[in-house]
């Protein structure tokens with residue numbers, strides 16, 4: 302397994318593979334890998350084939366974190382990640398530094414307004430923005446988040462040159478936006494969305510679960526319990542969304558340290574909210590458990 306941190310070296314490798322007719326499977330991550338990430342790696346291997354190449358990127362992308370979010374605290378353990386990738390049969394781990402990705406600083410403020418006083422005239426100043434699907438849910442709660450995600454994923458696609466890229470259903474809105482961006486900007490990449498891996502008690506695996514100390518870990522299962530409760534509530538007939546939202550908010554906030562950020566019910570593909578929740582409606586939610594913000598989703 303090779304560890305590559307230069308963009309030029311990664312592109313050179315990818316072009317070599319392309320010339321040799323090898324398919325490239327790609328899994329972008331922020332590291333602190335868990336079994337959910339590794340299931341995406343297995344999917345990428347399946348899609349690339351035995352003769353193909355699998356690349357995992359490990360990059361905690363600063364531009365997708367808000368100013369008050371956990372960028373500096375985000376868990377990191379590259380040594381352990383590399384060991385897991387090696388065992389999973391990854392060919393290349395791409396771990397660029399911030400200067401490599403965003404020379405002379407990030408674009409986090411620059412894209413908002415060019416006459417922002419802190420606008421830096423040098424260096425990085427281009428962003429990719431999806432305009433419709435990014436407005437709701439995570440986009441409403443974290444206004445600059447998806448701009449950071451689409452920008453870094455577009456850059457990574459141009460660096461890794463994948464034939465297929467695998468994303469997790471855990472971040473349903475993100476995967477939907479990436480599919481839209483890929484189609485809109487004509488990236489020659491097939492996007493695969495792989496199922497959410499869960500702990501035995503239903504908690505969706507996440508690098509942020511590391512923050513859940515003591516009793517918070519048990520309380521965190523309330524996201525999964527809310528999805529299950531929604532499935533139960535609509536098992537016989539459809540329910541107005543506001544009624545189900547109120548019921549689930551009560552369930553969630555019956556946990557002493559849980560605070561609901563949002564629950565939405567929507568069409569799986571378009572993300573358009575529905576007024577009545579029924580079989581196959583998609584549900585997504587974000588909940589603060591202590592200081593940790595967790596998200597989950599599922600088709601009902």
Ligand code: AMP
Pocket residue numbers: 329330331332337338340341467468469470471472495496497498499505506507508
């Ligand atoms: P992250 O490192 O959190 O940015 O996640 C990298 C990729 O792994 C994203 O496509 C996530 O959707 C995916 N992922 C995160 N958690 C899970 C999980 N529990 N099951 C499946 N995929 C996941």
